[in-house]
Amino acid sequence: MRAVVFAYHNVGVNCLKELLKAGIEIDLVVTHQDDPNENVWFGSVAKLCKENSIPFITPSANELIGLVPQLQALAPDYIFSFYYRYMIPAQILACAKIAALNMHGSLLPKYRGRAPVNWAILHGETETGATLHIMEEKPDAGDIVDQLAVSIGPDETATEVFAKVSDAAVKVIHEVLPALLHGNVPRKPNDLQKGSYFGGRKPADGQIHWDQTAKQVHDLVRAVAPPYPGAFIEHDSKMMIVARTSLKGPFPDKLNLGALGIQVVDNRVFGICGDQQALEILEWLPADK
Incomplete structure (x- = not known):
């Protein structure tokens, strides 16, 4: 199996490692340049790629559409998105021969959109989780492949909960990879009426x-x-x-x-x-x- 991976942050690092352990051939990684104005406290996808001799690029959001011919030529079985920050154009998603899959940091359909862990804590939730789902043009709206819940303690911070969500994301990938390696993508409906979309925070x-x-x-x-x-x-x-x-x-x-x-x-x-x-x-x- 071959894949193109869009990834950033700890979730990107850890899930990419899980794909490599499973023997998936990574033809290309698309990641972000670190923002000098941001407190970068998380792992580096670019560093992991250098260590494993995986080709990677850091295009701007406006440059993504220009990747379509390259990805069509690569013809990956899967496209994965692990905490990649830009919306991936539908033309790119269509380049996956089997499926394009995204890992989201909530129990979909709850907390679709940006900063899901932060929003869940802000609203006093006692659990959240990680969800692997089919990518569609509309964010976090595709069918659910698998998900795993984690608890939110009454005094836990976003960083502490995010660590739990990161671990859950790896477990979800680990559990579903045997099916994906055989070309089977489990799916159940993502009932958007039972959740809400949240934007970014400043x-x-x-x-x-x-x-x-x-x-x-x-x-x-x-x-x-x-x-x-x-x-x-x-x-x-x-x-x-x-x-x-x-x-x-x-x-x-x-x-x-x-x-x-x-x-x-x-x-x-x-x-x-x-x-x-x-x-x-x-x-x-x-x-x-």
């Missing part, structure tokens, strides 16, 4: 609003905790990144639960929220640090 979306409930603020902090851009507030004319919070208490009796915002009591920092509940800020730092 650093400005991390602003804390104290009129929200304590749990909503806590979930925001977890969803964007560093190495993501972080939840932030302005305190004493300084922008602060709130990196870790707790809802557990016990909380001091001295707290004024009717006054929203930051309160410092006994050298501990608390945020008073719109439901007149407190959360403790366990870690914060100036944004310029």
Whole structure:
């Protein structure tokens, strides 16, 4: 079996390794150049390709359509997408002789679109997962090939949950590869009416609003905790990144639960929220640090 792989991030590295272990011939990898303005804390697909003498390219989104003649000539059995950030044109998907498959970081049809792990935490979900599905022109809309759920703990950050999702993605690939190697693609309907699509997030979306409930603020902090851009507030004319919070208490009796915002009591920092509940800020730092 031969494949062309579009890949980036830890999921891209680990799933590509799984394909190589299974003996799939990788004719080409399409990945991204690292953004100098982004905190790159994850594994490098380009480095893995260099180590394994796999040809790779880093085209811009506008250059993808120009790859069609090359991919038609390669005629791969499969096209895989593992956390590749650009929409892949339908003309490219059609170059796969058997199927074009994408790994998505949620339990489809839930949390289609961008930043699925972050959105799931932001909405207080207790589980998410990894789903391998058929790629169509519409994002995350094709039939489901296989998926695996993982839990989301009440205090886990996006980075911690993403590690679980990355492991689940590898397990999904491992489980389904025997069928794929025989040209069989399991599939079940992806009922889009049972889920929602979410767009990308920007650093400005991390602003804390104290009129929200304590749990909503806590979930925001977890969803964007560093190495993501972080939840932030302005305190004493300084922008602060709130990196870790707790809802557990016990909380001091001295707290004024009717006054929203930051309160410092006994050298501990608390945020008073719109439901007149407190959360403790366990870690914060100036944004310029």
